[in-house]
Amino acid sequence: MAAGETTEEGDVTGASGDPGAIERALREVAPERFEAYETLLRALAEGRVWMLLWHGTPGSPDAQYGNMEVGGHGYAPCVTSPEQLAASGWARGHEVITGLEIAAALYRTRWGLWLDPHVPGGGVGIPWADLRRIAVGLDRLPAGPLRLGEPQVQAAQFYGVLERQAGEVRPLRSLRRVWVQPALGEPYLAIGLDLYDTSPPAVEAARALVQRAAVHAPEGLAVSTVLMADEFDPVAMWLWANARPIFDREAHFGRPQGAPQPAPQPAPYPAYGYPVPGQGGPATHAPGPHTQAPGAQPPQGWPQQPWQGYPGR
Numbered sequence: 001m002a003a004g005e006t007t008e009e010g011d012v013t014g015a016s017g018d019p020g021a022i023e024r025a026l027r028e029v030a031p032e033r034f035e036a037y038e039t040l041l042r043a044l045a046e047g048r049v050w051m052l053l054w055h056g057t058p059g060s061p062d063a064q065y066g067n068m069e070v071g072g073h074g075y076a077p078c079v080t081s082p083e084q085l086a087a088s089g090w091a092r093g094h095e096v097i098t099g100l101e102i103a104a105a106l107y108r109t110r111w112g113l114w115l116d117p118h119v120p121g122g123g124v125g126i127p128w129a130d131l132r133r134i135a136v137g138l139d140r141l142p143a144g145p146l147r148l149g150e151p152q153v154q155a156a157q158f159y160g161v162l163e164r165q166a167g168e169v170r171p172l173r174s175l176r177r178v179w180v181q182p183a184l185g186e187p188y189l190a191i192g193l194d195l196y197d198t199s200p201p202a203v204e205a206a207r208a209l210v211q212r213a214a215v216h217a218p219e220g221l222a223v224s225t226v227l228m229a230d231e232f233d234p235v236a237m238w239l240w241a242n243a244r245p246i247f248d249r250e251a252h253f254g255r256p257q258g259a260p261q262p263a264p265q266p267a268p269y270p271a272y273g274y275p276v277p278g279q280g281g282p283a284t285h286a287p288g289p290h291t292q293a294p295g296a297q298p299p300q301g302w303p304q305q306p307w308q309g310y311p312g313r
Contacts, residue, residue, distance in 0.1 A: 022047045022080045022099075026115060029124050034183040038143060044099035044126070045134045049078040049115070050085050051102065053093035063095070068114060075114035075125050076106060088118040104135035107232065132232050142182035148238045151179040151189055153221060159246060161213040162191070166247040169209050171195045171202035174245040176228070180235060188222035192239040198229050 021043035028036040056063035065076045079085045085094060106113055107128040116123040133141045166172055176192035193206045207225050214223045226235045245251075 018043075019047065019081070022049070022115070023084070026080065026124055034143065038138070038184060040124070041126070041130060041134055041138055044103070044113075044115075045138060046099065048096055048098050049080055049102060049113070050082070051076065051078045051095045051097055052088075052090050053095055055092075057093050058095040063093075067111070068117060070114070070125060073112060073127070074110075075112040076102075077114045077117045078102075079116055079118070084116055084119075088116075099134060103131035107131040107135060110232075129232070129234055142180060142235075143184040144234070145183055146234060147181040148235065148242075149179050150243070151177055153179070153189065153218065155189070155217055155221065158213050158217040158221075158223075161216050162209065163247050165209055165212065167249065169205050171197040171199075172206050172209070172247075173249055174228075175247040176239045176243040176245055178235060178239055178243055180224075186222060188224050189217075190224045190226050190235055190239075192226050192228045192236060192243065194228040194245075198227065203227065 022040070025036065025040035025043045029040050030036065052066045054064050054066040068075050068077050079088050079090070079094075102113060110128045112128050113126045113131060114123055115126065129144065133143075162175060166175060172193065173196050174194040176194070178190050178192065179187060180190050181187040191210050193203070193210075195202055195206060210223065210225050217223055226233055226239070228236050228239060230236050
């Protein structure tokens with residue numbers, strides 16, 4: 001049976017956890033309650049949702065999800081239980097799918113997931129960058145909204161080692177830096193790795209450089225790395241748009257013979273972004289939750305033009 005396929009009893013292969021966890025978590029989510037939002041993301045990662053089909057039937061070649069737009073960003077609407085499906089009045093088809101599978105499908109096209117848009121207050125939207133966190137692993141990526149800026153920490157010895165040894169790492173085109181303060185957890189220094197070659201050996205060589213230099217970082221300073229080639233990473237997107245290189249091979253040595261042309265850069269920050277709670281337009285930093293303000297009306301006009309579904313179905 002394929003992942004996400006509905007059984008005769010309505011269960012979904014691969015789904016696990018408490019079937020009521022998503023709805024309980026939804027009731028606790030509110031602006032600035034980041035712990036409650038993280039609980040919702042965990043419940044979604046372990047649970048399942050009922051995707052609303054604007055056209056077609058589950059698994060059919062012409063199946064299309066509905067969509068809605070909030071603050072200029074697209075979301076695919078869903079409901080969180082058979083009871084919510086009935087309450088929504090949805091008269092077309094639906095598809096039951098695990099949270100992990102829909103998260104992995106949607107974030108790659110920069111679509112978010114909107115939970116229970118029919119309920120009073122309008123439900124809760126999960127932006128695509130948080131769906132990416134679910135798909136990759138919530139513990140592997142920082143919790144948003146992120147505050148990103150130029151590092152103020154004094155780490156001259158660390159940077160000196162980086163600059164002196166970076167020239168020896170042949171796949172390395174440039175290095176950038178950013179101070180990352182997650183919504184939950186400790187802030188850290190992130191070093192952006194811009195590589196000619198993103199093969200595993202090249203990535204490992206660049207990360208090993210940062211690890212060697214980190215020995216000389218101030219005590220207590222957490223240092224991480226981010227691949228600049230990751231078009232879905234909000235930290236990399238910020239670095240492309242805002243940070244000057246602290247090491248630039250081509251400025252020092254010229255372009256290596258046979259080196260590939262630089263890959264197209266992601267859309268400039270903050271052209272991606274998410275709606276600010278209670279407002280329209282992109283957020284000033286991202287990723288993070290979007291919930292409508294208490295008492296706000298449900299989003300109008302859903303569904304709009306159908307979304308084309310996700311790859312493989």
